[in-house]
Amino acid sequence: MEYKIALIKGDGIGPEIIDQAVRVLKAVEEKCGHSFKFEEVLAGGAAIDAEGVNLPDRTLEVCKESDAVMLGAVGGPKWDDLKGELRPEKALLTLRRELGLYANIRPAVMFEELADACPLKDEIVEGGLDIVIVRELTGGIYFGKRATEGSHAYDCMEYWEYEVARIAERAFEIAMKRNKKVTSVDKANVLDSSRLWRKTVEKTAKKYPEVEVEHLYVDNAAMQLVVNPKQFDVILTGNMFGDILSDEASMITGSIGLLPSASIGEQNYGMFEPIHGSAPDIAGQNKANPIATILSAAMMLKYSFGLEAESAMIENAVKKALKGGHRTADISKEESYLSTVEITDRIIAAL
Numbered sequence: 538m539e540y541k542i543a544l545i546k547g548d549g550i551g552p553e554i555i556d557q558a559v560r561v562l563k564a565v566e567e568k569c570g571h572s573f574k575f576e577e578v579l580a581g582g583a584a585i586d587a588e589g590v591n592l593p594d595r596t597l598e599v600c601k602e603s604d605a606v607m608l609g610a611v612g613g614p615k616w617d618d619l620k621g622e623l624r625p626e627k628a629l630l631t632l633r634r635e636l637g638l639y640a641n642i643r644p645a646v647m648f649e650e651l652a653d654a655c656p657l658k659d660e661i662v663e664g665g666l667d668i669v670i671v672r673e674l675t676g677g678i679y680f681g682k683r684a685t686e687g688s689h690a691y692d693c694m695e696y697w698e699y700e701v702a703r704i705a706e707r708a709f710e711i712a713m714k715r716n717k718k719v720t721s722v723d724k725a726n727v728l729d730s731s732r733l734w735r736k737t738v739e740k741t742a743k744k745y746p747e748v749e750v751e752h753l754y755v756d757n758a759a760m761q762l763v764v765n766p767k768q769f770d771v772i773l774t775g776n777m778f779g780d781i782l783s784d785e786a787s788m789i790t791g792s793i794g795l796l797p798s799a800s801i802g803e804q805n806y807g808m809f810e811p812i813h814g815s816a817p818d819i820a821g822q823n824k825a826n827p828i829a830t831i832l833s834a835a836m837m838l839k840y841s842f843g844l845e846a847e848s849a850m851i852e853n854a855v856k857k858a859l860k861g862g863h864r865t866a867d868i869s870k871e872e873s874y875l876s877t878v879e880i881t882d883r884i885i886a887a888l
């Protein structure tokens with residue numbers, strides 16, 4: 538089969554890590570006989586510099602015509618003084634919204650081999666960690682009414698019942714294939730939108746009597762993640778809470794450079810991106826961990842193309858490389874560490 542993939546490298550470490558994911562996909566292509574056709578398009582700071590807009594029309598068109606999108610990361614200090622609508626990050630939000638990608642699946646899995654990179658005490662993560670964060674991606678405070686009016690500014694957190702219902706549905710479906718527990722995270726003790734969230738999740742839960750449901754306030758959830766992360770199976774939450782909790786969860790697995798994500802809608806189509814940003818502090822140094830992006834490519838093979846075996850092949854190669862002690866700077870305990878390209882060499886060799 539031939540698959541068309543739109544590539545948005547983005548800013549900072551974006552190009553370095555996407556290049557590594559492409560190398561891995563090309564190696565899979567050779568081994569498995571599939572054909573991946575890549576088309577590079579611009580978004581974010583790179584698009585602002587080249588074309589004066591954060592999301593050129595052509596980028597959106599190519600993304601829509603493709604079978605899937607891979608994105609590195611967008612943003613950086615160079616564009617931080619731009620107004621909200623003009624910033625690189627707005628391109629990512631527009632892409633998610635325009636492509637209807639309301640479900641952001643962020644698995645936080647701790648590889649056994651990386652237990653020593655976890656900052657928590659051994660007994661807290663003994664036996665590993667395997668959580669999936671299901672984050673609502675096209676609603677909430679990111680897309681509510683907003684304005685700056687002189688010395689006053691606001692961003693409204695708004696949710697429609699249908700928006701909560703469809704993401705809850707996703708979370709319960711995922712839980713059914715796992716340990717059958719959903720922890721819904723909100724701030725229902727304070728926010729109206731969270732009370733609607735909780736009521737809607739309860740309604741959806743009735744359709745899944747086998748799944749245990751629990752509701753936590755987000756402040757408690759943040760605390761529980763470091764005190765007893767193993768209690769979680771699927772965490773279902775809104776756009777902003779999910780953004781924050783997934784960075785926290787990533788660090789428990791060893792580094793933010795490890796966590797992939799899939800942003801999907803009703804169909805198989807999706808955008809695949811690491812959860813981290815453009816890491817301007819290490820950009821251009823061949824130092825970034827490409828594993829989050831490589832695992833995002835693996836998620837693309839599984840979610841968008843149905844290539845389960847090939848997806849597992851990439852995951853296993855990553856595990857094998859880590860088992861061999863190969864590590865980038867963010868997870869290395871030694872003075873020495875591998876570069877972005879070198880760790881990818883090891884992963885490709887392990888395929």
Ligand code: NAD
Nearest residue numbers: 610611612613626794812813814815816818819825826867
């Ligand atoms: P960040 O995730 O870019 O970086 C936070 C820290 O993690 C930095 O110290 C960085 O060096 C480190 N880090 C991140 N990815 C890494 C990797 N693969 N390997 C090793 N270390 C890694 O977050 P930030 O500094 O808050 O944001 C920087 C820019 O990225 C901002 O402009 C922000 O808006 C943007 N951003 C974009 C996305 C995205 O495009 N999906 C996501 C988050 C942040």
Ligand code: IPM
Nearest residue numbers: 612626627629630780812813
């Ligand atoms: C992420 C990022 C984005 C978000 C920003 C860059 C818009 O932090 O993908 O986690 O907040 O969703």
Ligand code: MN
Nearest residue numbers: 780781784812
């Ligand atoms: Mn984020």
